[in-house]
Amino acid sequence: MILRTLSTRLSLYSLVGVGAAAVHAGVLLSLGLVMPWWIANPLAFLAASLASYVGHAHVTFRPETGGQQFARRWFALQYAVNLTVSSVLPLALPGWLPTSAEVVVLVFTPTLLNALIWSQAAQFSLRRRTNRTSPPRRHADDLGLSHATNQAILTLAEEGLLEGTSLLVNGPVATEGAKAWSVLAAGRPTLQLCLHLCLTEGPSSAPPDLIPDLVDHQGHLHRSFGHWLLLSLLPPRHPRRARLVKQLGHEIDAQVRQFQAMRGEGPIALDGHQHIHLVPVVLDAVLARSSRFGITWLRSTDEPLPTGLPLRCWLQSCRDAGLIKWLVLQLLSRRARGAFRQHGITSNGGFAGVxxxxxxxxAPLRAAWSELASLRSPDHCTPSLLLAHPGAPLEQNIAQEGFTVSQPFAASPWRQKEWRALQALSVTPDECCG
Known part of the structure; x- marks a missing residue:
């Protein structure tokens, strides 16, 4: 990295700071003519923050940013910190300080905080520009769910556009999907087939009379992600938890054996339908069987927030409850890290898809790809994982097979959009499109 001299950097920082202060003063004086000062000042401060955000990215820290904007999260952080400090600091100063000292504290505290924030933003930008590693692995879930899902996944794999998929062993066309994938894997040994543990829908793999609390009258699994999460909050010795955990073990055992029968013997990579494997009570049951069944890899959903996304994408994620899902799974993934290490389980270094x-x-696909491509996976982790759910138009009623939750998801035209997006995805993030 070519660094400018300290004096040049300070000069440019001061120049941008003076410009931002001028913007603050000009906007404040203009707005002060038409609204109260207590409203005008935060708005003027917002304009000044925006000016410094642009100025420092394009002028002061241009060697680090390459002339690109900082991630917008740094602008939000700088504005929030400055508003808080400007409001709280005058009240926190001791009364015995002389006026000159108060002025120095009030002026230079925000200045030092801003310098720290923009420096960290510059280093963040530099890491993203220089830490280009191998591209993430492209992975598709739900092989075996339907003929439409199988068609999309197998076609993408044939075209060399997928590195892995996850098999729903209780899916309506699981056997068909597993056989076709095995044929492809014979020519490409690096293709990964994971067990997609399913506990929320579809027919049970264990005999229903062994797991009466997990199935409905049709023998279909029916406990939701929320049910399993709430069960995890009960004490381990609670009678209800103990009863359901015993039945859970029967179902996991049955699905693992079904997976082995379809794929053959060997180490098992496991993830969960609706990420159910990360729910504590389920994760504990899986880890307790890891040595017996040779489970050596579990998926992590520790997903970094991507940069450069339009505001409309974030609003869409909020409407679809994506941010809430992300927060819950972030907490569960981070809780699981220690347990993975304790049991000698490896996992993916990065993830996108929640x-x-x-x-x-x-834009979400491009941003996720770029974010994962800039991550360095720890030595004990496999490459980052980009998850999608491609599918052809659905022509069968999988709800009749017990997959009532997945029916509207699989029937959505977004399945074809994701298929086309993966076909257009290039190994160069800037060239991919959706």
Whole structure:
């Protein structure tokens, strides 16, 4: 990295700071003519923050940013910190300080905080520009769910546009999907087939009389992600938890054996339908069986927030509850890290696919790919994972097979959009499109 001399950097920083102060003063004086000062000042401060955000990215820290904007999260952080400090600091100053000292504290405290924030933003930008690693692995969930899902996944794999998929062993066409994938894997040994543990829908793999609390009268699994999460909050010795955990073990055992029968023997990579494997009570049951069944890899959903996304994408994620799902799974993934290490389980170094679940096309796909491509996976982790759910138009009623939750998701035209987006995805992030 070519650094400017300290004097040049300070000069440019001061120049941008003076410009931002001028913007603050000009906007404040203008707005003060038409609104109260207590409203005008935060708005003027917002304009000044925007000026410094642009100025420092394009002038002061141009060697780090390459002339690109900082990630917008740094602008939000700088504005929030400055508003808070400007409001709280005058009240926190001791009364015995002389006036000159108060002025120095009030002026230079925000200045030092801003310098720290923009310096960190510059380093963040530099890491994103220089930490280009191998591209993330493209992964598709739900092989075996339907003929439409199988068609999309297998076609993408044939075209060399997928590195892995996850098999729903209780899916209506699981056997068909597993056999076709095995044929492809014979020519490409690096293709990964994971067990997609399913506990929320579809027919049970264990005999229903062994798991009466997990199935409905048709023998279909029916406990939701929320049910399993709430069960995890009960004490381990609570009678209800103990009863359901015993039945859970029967179902996991049955699905693992079904997976082995379809794929053959060997180490098992496991993830969960609706990420159910990360729910504490389920994760504990899986880890307790890891040695017996040779489970050596579990998926992490520790997803970094991507940069450069339009505001409309974030609003869409909020409407689709993507941010809430992301927050819950972030907490569960981070809780699981220690347990993974304790049991000698490896995992993916990065992940994308929760924030915009079911809508991994266009800007979200490009941003996720770019974000993962800039991450360095720890030595004990496999490459980052980009998750999507491609599918052809659905022509069967999978709700009749017990997949009532997945029926509207699989029937959505977004499945075809994700298929096309993965076909257009290039190994160069800037060239991919959706």
């Amino acid at each position: 924030l915009f679940t079911g809508r991994m096309t266009g």
